[in-house]
Every structure is written in structure tokens, then in C-alpha cells.
Amino acid sequence: MSLLTDILFTPFAVLLLAIDILVTIVTGGWLGIIKKYSGSGEEKMRSLPVDGDQVHRVHYSNTSSNLNSVPAEGHETCYDLALHGFETYPDNPCMGEREYLGYYKGNKKIRHFNGNNVAWRTYKQVQQEAFQFGAALCAAGLHGAPSTTNLEEMTLPCRIAIFENSCPEWMIAAVGAFTQSITVCTVYATLGMNAVTQVVATNHISVILCNKRSVQALVDNCKENPTLKTIVYTNNMIGPDDHVELPNAPPGVTIISFDDFVASGDQEAYPPVPPKPETAAVCMYTSGSTGVPKGVILKHSAVVAAAASATTFLSGFEDPIRPGEEAHVGYLPLAHILEMMIEFFALYMGASIGYADHKTLSPTGAYPTGALQCFKPTLMCGVPKVWDTMKKIAEGRIQGRTILGQFLVKVAFAWRKFALSHGFDTPFLKMLIFSRFRANIGGRLRYAVSGGGALNPEVEEFCRIGFCVKFMQGYGLTETAAALSAQEPDDVRYGIAGGPVPGIEAKLESCPDFIDKAGQPYLTTDRLDVNGDPIWGRGEILARGTPLSSGYYMMPDVTAEAFEKDGWFHTGDIGQWTKDGSLKIVDRKKNLVKLKGGEYIALEKMEMVYGNSTFVDSVNGGICCYGDGDMDRPVALLQLREAAAMKWAKANGINKDFQTLLKSPEMNKAVLDDMANEFKKSGELSHLEKLVAVELLASPWTPENNCLTAASKLQRSFILRQFESVFNDLKPKGIFN
Missing domain, CATH: 3.30.300.30 (ANL, C-terminal domain)
Structure with a gap:
């Protein structure tokens, strides 16, 4: 753009900013500036050292008594969380999905849905189906799992496997299993039949939930899985013109639809047998990026502690979570701990959960609208690739505007970035320009969390400014039930993973054999990072606390390598404590290549x-x-x-x-x-x-x-x-x- 063009456009920019400043003054937005700069001048501490040890830290509110915190008194299992939602919000919409019609006009990149019509199950309906599913599991010969975690081979028929994409049936089956203290083995729907065979064989699975398209492959593998007796299938994402034939059931094996299986459940014959906090909730198999998938054992107390952290975290700030009013879009795989933990948090809070997948979030992959426009979530979790995609879709639309339009968007972004860093917002620009960006994500999103990997600062900045949401990075692993650290909503820095969440202790361990870009090793004694900024040490991140896994199923050597006897878990990630006690991930040991x-x-x-x-x-x-x-x-x-x-x-x-x-x-x-x-x-x-x-x-x-x-x-x-x-x-x- 030429200098002359910039000059011609400058009056438009000045007028916009003048109007925005006026609206900010009239609406009291200037109070945020006073609030930001009227403090004591001391930097807010995001974590506290333990016994004066600067590399061993906890959440700033932590005491030894709340390291075992739960969302509310008496809620100690995933069953408790779900039951609280069922009994508190019986008539609220709980789980919704759009009617799938197949690919749009033969285009296999775009899925066709029946308008924005959503079939909702209420909390009361979900409770009924879940309890009946649990009863049907008992009728199929399953028993409750022992109330102690066992990492050795479990031959007792006390586990089911779920081999399906995210959908209402997935969560209903999981909650149903928990009503009878039965453990859930999760298998990513994309892992393939070899992984399924391994899970079924080593866990002595007798009942599996899968998609109708997977039934034939399961039947073909029945000889390798003699314990498998019941295949329950869903019709998730199968259109009316999709002809998926069911095979004949082998001797001793039952093939049954999800609806029929639920209908067979007799609650009077099999009333609920709730799990204990120490009962294994899930054996969650990793996605296998580093070799053979590992079965991570998470107790009910671990998943609940992680959900408790989310509850505490999102309730302690301006515009807190509103019980019974929130909406979540469930599109990440439920076999991923972040999605499963957040959905139990959502059930506890009485939120509605609209189901989709990452390909149908936006109109580029769904017709007539994307899932975000349909479900209009207020809460959303995503991995970096999803946020990067959302940014590039929005940028593509900006590039389609006139030169004047592109210039005004650029001005709006620059001004809002300045405003947020100084404690105020841009109400007029939010209405005039950013409302269009927000419409791309449904128009109601208030809290957005990125997890599962490092996020590019430019992507984070774009999402926070353009989508006008409280955008935070979180850090956790399957082994920590997705909960380790989280960035607070008032922290608008980039590349920060925040302080430890309630319930977690985190510390650093020196890595003398690994060096930074300046050729220096990562040491806990470091007081300056590679850029010369003050820090409180660098090294591998270790975690300990209630959300932690008990170890890897049938992998004693791998468990001993990752988990120390005193409870510390080695994450394999290299981090540093910033001056205010926030965690910043700077490297990963396995991805450092010489x-x-x-x-x-x-x-x-x-x-x-x-x-x-x-x-x-x-x-x-x-x-x-x-x-x-x-x-x-x-x-x-x-x-x-x-x-x-x-x-x-x-x-x-x-x-x-x-x-x-x-x-x-x-x-x-x-x-x-x-x-x-x-x-x-x-x-x-x-x-x-x-x-x-x-x-x-x-x-x-x-x-x-x-x-x-x-x-x-x-x-x-x-x-x-x-x-x-x-x-x-x-x-x-x-x-x-």
C-alpha cells in the first residue's frame, strides 16, 4: 500500500478511534486503566515456591488441605459429577447432534446436515440412557472394577472398550459404565484394528462400543479376541443413503445397536453400584506418536481433581462460569483426555454439549453452516492446529475485502492490542468490526483454551484480539488428566502456560545434557533465560498431585522410568519459571535433535x-x-x-x-x-x-x-x-x- 493511500485512509482510522474512545469513556471503560495502574506496582505472582524452593511451585491459593480439592463437597468420582448435573439441571439440553445427510453434492470435503436442526437430549434423558446402559453391561456379564488401582493384567470382566469418534453415545456409554463401577478403555477411532485387538486382548474386553462401519473388521478379528462377546454399534455420521451392511455374528457373539442395547437395560435388576475415588475410571490409550500406544490408568479421583481445577480456575475471575447456562462444542476425540475431562466438567456445570468433529467446525467443511455457527458455544478447547486453521480461515475472508476494509481491520487489530495491554477495551470496534470475526465462531464464545502443544504467538494474538475471547493456554498430559498449568484470563502475554493449577505441584530438574540455542544447558540454577529475561530456573518439568495417573497398564518398566516412587512424574518437556512464577515450555527432550x-x-x-x-x-x-x-x-x-x-x-x-x-x-x-x-x-x-x-x-x-x-x-x-x-x-x- 502506497504512502499516499495510507494518508488518504488516515482520516477514516482517526474517526473510528475517536468514536471508540468516546464510547469507552461513556461506558466507563476507562476504569480498567485506573485499575491496571493504581496497584502497588508489585507484579502479580502466578505461583508460590514450596518451602522457599523457587523451582518447586504450587498454585498461589494452594495449601496442603486443598491439594485434594473436588468441585463440591462429596463429589469424588466421575459418576458423582454426572449425577450432580442430572439432578440439578434435569430439563436443560445436555447433548445435541445435527442430522447428517451425507456428503454435500458428492463433495467428500463437505458434509451435509439438515439445516441447523439439532436433536437435543435433556439431562434427564441422558441420565435414563446412561443408567440403562450400565444395567445392560451387567446383564452382559460385566462386574464392577476393584476399588484399588491395578497396573497388572486385569482378567476380571470389569472393563468395556470404546472405539468411536466423539458423539453422545460415547459419553452416555462412559457414564453408564461408571454407574456400575466399570472401567472404560478408550481407543482412538483412527488407531486401526491392530490397536483395537491389543486393547481387547490385554484388557479381556467382552463388550465394545464402535461405529457401525467398524463392525465387520471387529468380526473379522474375533478369532484373535476370544473374550469379545458383545459388539454395540452406533449410527454416528452415517447418512440415509449410506448402505453399511452388518455381518453375520460369529457363534457366541452378539451384534446389537446402541438404542437396542440401552432398551435392554433393567435398572431394577441392576441398580447403580457407584465407584470409589480409588477405582480406575479409564485406561486411556495414547495416540501412539512415539511408538506402541500406552494404556494410561486414571482413577476417578484423578479425573475429578482435574475437573475441580477447571471449576476453581474458571470461577475465580471476572465474568465467571455460569452454571446451567454455558454451551460447549465437543469435537476433539473423547479418547483425548482434554476433551473427556472438559465434558465431565461441562456435565457437572449443567452445560449443553453440541457434538461435531474438527472438519465440520466451519462452513468450509459443513453445509449449510459449521458446528460453531450452529451450536454457538460459550466454551471451547482446541489444539494448536485447530486455532491456526481458524486464524487462516478468518484471514482469508479479510483478504477478500476491499483495500479500505483491509486497512480498517488492520487499524482495529492494532488499536485493540494496545487497549488490552493498557487495561481497557474497544467497545465500538468490537461491535463494528470484531463482531464479524466472532460470528465465525458462533458469536457467543467467552472462554477459549489451547492445549496439546505449543501455540504460535501470532495465532494466540489473533484469536485473543480478533475473536474477543478470554484466550488461555493450558498445559497437561494424559498422565496428569490434562491438568498441570493454565494461563489466567487476565494474563495477555503470549507463549505462557501459566502457573500450576490447584491440586498440582510442579518442579524443574536440571538437564545438563540438553542445550538451548545459545549452547547453554538447562539448569535449575539459571536466573536468566536465553533471551536475558529473569527467571527462576530451567529444566525438565516434573509434576505431582491428585490428577496424576497411577502408571501404564502392564508396562512396569515404562512406569518406573516415568514415575518416581515419591509420586513425581517426568513429563519430558523442558520449561522455565518466569519472574512471576508462570511456566513457559521451551523445549521437549524427545524432539531435540542433534x-x-x-x-x-x-x-x-x-x-x-x-x-x-x-x-x-x-x-x-x-x-x-x-x-x-x-x-x-x-x-x-x-x-x-x-x-x-x-x-x-x-x-x-x-x-x-x-x-x-x-x-x-x-x-x-x-x-x-x-x-x-x-x-x-x-x-x-x-x-x-x-x-x-x-x-x-x-x-x-x-x-x-x-x-x-x-x-x-x-x-x-x-x-x-x-x-x-x-x-x-x-x-x-x-x-x-
């Missing part, structure tokens, strides 16, 4: 930075960086975003189709140049982490082809094997001699 010269590079951090490029298609998998001990510098495979590539071609007078552009040296150079810009802009990477070559792809990485885990994380080894010939040509470009 180059030929002996220097380390951080692949995940690189992918976070370079993934912000407009050329990277996050919807189709994003970017995969690579380096090893034979290489001088890293390279990357990336999914090229068609819209950005075609826009670049048009701007540069290149008349080529997308497939031709993929192989174009000019396109490759343009992408590599943009990677260099992202490298320079971020300031987060060392000179060794600057990409020297890229290869452009347009073959999506998905959980179905094993290139992504079910939680949307890269499976690097699968990607390199699948694109072996391309990678073999790319790798030598990172070797200089």
Missing part, C-alpha cells in the same frame, strides 16, 4: 514458528521439519495452501495451475523466502534452526493415513516413510559437504 556439528535443534518449536506462514496448509497437516546427525541444517516437508499459492502466482504474473505450481522452482523459492521471514520475525529460533530447503506437497496428512495422531500431532516417522522418495531428494539439501 545435528552433525553436535548442536541441538527443536523440531516442534520450528514447526510452531514456520507453521504460521500463509503458505502452510494447516487443515491438510501443516509442516514437518527434519534434521539428524548426518545433516548440517534442517529441511521441511509442507502441505502447500492452494489459496495462498494461487494468490502469489496471480500477483507475480504466473499463469499455472496448482499442480504445476507445486513443482515450480519459483513457487518453492517464494515459500522458502517466506519461511525465512517467519524465522526472522519470531526471534525464537537459533541460526541452526533456519530452514535451508522445503518440499511442497498437496497430499493431506490425516489420522486415517497415519501421518497424524488422532490428536492431530505429526507422526514424523510415518510421514517420512510415506513420502520416502521425496524425502530422499530433500535431505541432501541439508548436507553441505
